[in-house]
Amino acid sequence: MSLTDTFVRQVKHQGAEIGERYADGGGLYLRVKAAGKYWRMDYRFAGKPKVLSFGVYPAVSLAKARKRRDQAKELLADSKDPGEVKREAETAQEAASANTFRLVAMEWHAMRAKRGEAATTTGKRLAHLETHVLPEIGSRAIADLKPSEVLAMLNKVVDGGSAYTATRLREICGQIFRYAIATDRADRNPAGDLRGALEVPRVKHRPALTTRREFGEFLRNLLTYENCQPMTRLAARLAVLTWTRPVELRTARWEHFDLEAREWRVPAANMKEGKHLQAHTVPLSAQALSVLAELRALNGERVQWLFPGNHGADSIMSENTLNLLFKRMGYEGKQSHHGLRASARSLLSERGWSAAALETQLDHAERSKVVAAYARSEHLVERRKIMDDWGELVAAMESGDNVAPLRPAA
Structure with missing residues (x-):
């Protein structure tokens, strides 16, 4: 006689040590014990008696148990x-x-961090993953994820008003999927199928003054602006004189500088995320060396960073420090920290320096490691002259001299 839903719901353990058995037919039965009610099926395979478990009631109903019996x-x-x-x-x-x-994402993230990435880079990436990605697809088996699921997650970021972050997250997810493929935990990269599927972010405008008159006025205002901490002013002056990226300036350590060789050797890990080709050498002008001497006198003997932060011994200057300074000076929308690179590039181009050397100094280098190494080596002599010329030009603009110093012979 078959079981009924009412009977299965109401039947109780009667005290038998192995529990009571109630058959439903076709080998399916309910085993009732003190601990609960269990679905079982007796069958034979290759002449041997066997038992198959279908789960526990009420999580597995009578109808579901019968369906599993029929499938068996x-x-x-x-x-x-x-x-x-x-x-x-x-x-x-x-x-x-x-x-x-x-x-897989956390394993990949830890691997990248061990390779010497800047703490700011790894921290920002982890924050993006934990905020946008992991709550949506973190619990899914990486091998089972479909492009549509990744796209749905990214579109939520776009709908939140951050198309650029969504584009960056697609790149990060793509790297995670490729790592999964390399470690035999996935067969394909669904993020790679999303090229062109996302809203194209608008290029972020980085304001920059590109005429000598305007930039010279900005430099003079920077020297005389009163609402400014000494270290912040020195950071701004070193940024002007070296035109490195903001992240490279903020993560600079004293150990990266060879003052006798007049060089700042920016480690690959401190450079723009995604490049990581090799260290980038920044020749130092006399003016840049003077700024470093002031910094050393200010805090260099007690900290490893050129520009330490206010949140512990290992913290560094905020990424917004110089942009906020320029804003207070009245240059919001006119000059940004990153825009200092465009200012220097424009003013030096007018003085006849080669585009190839200027691009190399900006670290707009070839992706190939071999080509990049060759380009850096090839232009280093010229780049030393460029940075010396820039130091002299900055000093002239700071003093209000309207006569541009002659550029050194190439």
Whole structure:
């Protein structure tokens, strides 16, 4: 006689040590114990008696147990052991659970951090992952993720008003998927299928003064502006004189400087994320060396950073420090920290320096490691002259001299 939903719901353990058994038919039965009610199925395979477990009531209803029994019988009809099929499925599920997007992403993130990335870079990337990506797809098996799922996650970021962040996250996810492929935990990169599927972010305008008159006035205002801490003013002057990227300035350590060689050797890990080709050498003018001497006298003997922050021994200057300074000076929308690079590039181009050397000094280098190394070496002599010329030009503009000093011979 078959079981009914009412009977299964109401039946109780009667005290038997192994529990009571109530048959439903086709080998399916309910085992009732003190600890609960369990669905089981007796069957034979290859002449041997076996037992298959279907789960616990009420999580598995009578109807669901019967469906699983019928599926097991179909496997038996195809000469397959349903118990072995179930074990293989559970093993695959365990493997998938052990390789979620979150697990692989954090493993990849830790690997990148160990390779010497700047702490600011790894911290910002982790914050983006934890804010936008992991809550949406972190629990999914990385091998099972589809392009549509990744796109849905990225579109939420776009809808939140951050198309640029969404584009950057697609690149990060692509790197994570490629790492999963390399470690045999995925077969494809669904993020790679999303090229062109996202809203194209507007190019971020980085204001820059590009005429000598305007930039000279800005430099003179910087020297005389009163609402400014000494270290912040020195940071701004070194940024002007070296035109490195903001992240490279903020993460500069004293150990990166060879003052005798008059060089600042920016480690690859401190450079723009995604480049990581090799260290970038910045020749130092006499004016830049003078700024470094002032910095050394101010705090160099007690800290490792050129520009330490206010939140502990290992903190560094905020990424917004110089932009806020320029804003207070009245240059919002006219001059930005990153825009100092464009200012120097424009003014030096007018003085006849080669575009190739200027691009190399800006670290707009070839992606190939071999070509990049050759270009840096090839232009270093000229770049030393460029930076000396720039130092003299900056000094002239700071003094209000309307006569531009002659550029050194190439």
